[in-house]
Amino acid sequence: MIMEEKKLKTYSAKPEDIKRDWYVVDATDMALGRLASQVAQILRGKHKPIYTPHIDTGDFVIVINAEKIRLSGKKTDTKQYFHHTGFPGGTRFHGYKDTLAKHPERIVEHAVKGMLPHNKLGRVLFKKLKVYAGTDHPHQAQVPKPLELK
Numbered sequence: 513m514i515m516e517e518k519k520l521k522t523y524s525a526k527p528e529d530i531k532r533d534w535y536v537v538d539a540t541d542m543a544l545g546r547l548a549s550q551v552a553q554i555l556r557g558k559h560k561p562i563y564t565p566h567i568d569t570g571d572f573v574i575v576i577n578a579e580k581i582r583l584s585g586k587k588t589d590t591k592q593y594f595h596h597t598g599f600p601g602g603t604r605f606h607g608y609k610d611t612l613a614k615h616p617e618r619i620v621e622h623a624v625k626g627m628l629p630h631n632k633l634g635r636v637l638f639k640k641l642k643v644y645a646g647t648d649h650p651h652q653a654q655v656p657k658p659l660e661l662k
Contacts, residue, residue, distance in 0.1 A: 525564040530557075533571045534656035536649070539620065540580040542661065548623035550661045551575065555628065555637045568636050574656055575643045579616035583608065593622065617643040 535554060539547055553559060557569030583591065591608040611619055620643045628634040642651060 523562070523564075525562045525567050525569050527567075529562060530567075530569050534574065534651065534654040535571055535659040536574045536576060536651075536656040537659050537661060538577050539575050540577045541582055544581050544583055544619065544623050547575075547581065547661060548620065548627055551620075551624050551641065552627035554659070555624070555640055566633065568633060570637060570640060572640045572642070572651075572654070572656075573659075574649050574651055575617075575620050575641070576647050576649055577645075578620045578643050579612065579645045581616070581619060593618075616645045 537547070537551065551573050554573050555570045557563050557571065560569055563569055588608055593606045593608070593611055595604040595606065596602050597604065608619070621638075621641065624641055625634075625638055628637050642649065
């Protein structure tokens with residue numbers, strides 16, 4: 513007697529099934545890489561059972577206190593950010609300390625963006641990240657839940 517096999521279907525999330533939450537993360541004294549990787553997973557939705565790789569199932573993340581992020585080792589002195597203007601000889605380098613002084617939110621944004629997919633989906637996911645240098649943010653109406661990252 514041959515038993516009939518049950519055919520299991522792969523679940524694919526649909527837009528009406530997705531419920532988006534808002535989370536607020538305090539970056540005070542957190543390592544930049546660890547914070548960025550955990551935030552990227554939440555933006556992608558990998559913490560949800562309905563995760564589907566090609567669909568945006570993630571949540572919104574608000575990062576506060578970006579100015580208080582830390583790096584290990586001598587990276588505060590040696591880390592540089594590269595930018596090209598598009599013109600010949602248009603390479604520009606900005607040090608970590610200069611960027612932290614002028615635009616501390618760009619440090620977190622740059623790290624998280626590098627951990628998201630480099631395609632159309634990644635650009636959509638990146639728009640759900642909100643980074644602020646201080647403790648204030650304009651998203652109180654969304655009632656964000658505090659999120660403790662390790």
